[in-house]
Amino acid sequence: MSEHNIKTINMYNSGGALEYIQRNEIDPETEKWDKLFDYVENNLCKDKNKKIIEFGSGCGQLAFMLQSAGYNVIATDTVDDFLNEQNRIGINKVKKYNFLLDNYNDVFDFKADLIVSWRNPHLDMDDMKKLFDVAYNALTDDGLLIINFQNADVHPNASVLPNGTKCEYKVLEDKPTKEKRFYAYFSKEDIEYLRKDLFEIEEYHNEGGKEQKNWHVLTLRKKV
Ligand SMILES: C[S@@+](CC[C@H](N)C(=O)[O-])C[C@H]1O[C@@H](n2cnc3c(N)ncnc32)[C@H](O)[C@@H]1O
Incomplete structure (x- = not known):
């Protein structure tokens, strides 16, 4: 687990998560969640027997929508304020889980059919490699992994860390926060490096921002 992810978790644990939850109440981004829900449902072929785990669920919107539609889903996070929020909105299955530190088999006693990692831009290349493993x-x-990454093409002036991560610490203009946060950006080549030995690409597109290219969105199928 990188120093950047440790700083991110510390920031969320010391008020950053409450800030995130409050902003979500003001701007619940309903259209974005509807779109993601449809995307996930299509990739699941609407099969309600599939077991779904979401990594880093934050406020829990996606997990709640999937649960409400009858899917078997577990929301997770490593930050208590987010876990409390997931419980508060009525998600039945919530687990404290740090996907970079905790042993999966200690927390879950089954294999998942789908893992979703949505909008987790606070992972550098080594953290992301670990998430893939x-x-x-x-x-x-x-099984399927649905994941998105911020697109490095949109951030040409980012710094590059020794491990190849393109990144910056900043406050978002449209979502101002008290402290700067770590954001990592990935190129298509970075994604190839992360996925090529482990996953086939089932679906790929870009979305977000005026030009619809802020994020890479992928559905990956486990290679056997
Ligand atoms: C930017 S938020 C996104 C939350 C949600 N997926 C969304 O799209 O709104 C990133 C989330 O990932 C969680 N997270 C970051 N690193 C994590 C880790 N190592 N293990 C578990 N959760 C982590 C954070 O606590 C936070 O809830």
């Missing part, structure tokens, strides 16, 4: 081992043989 963890997801690979946690999935059933034809």
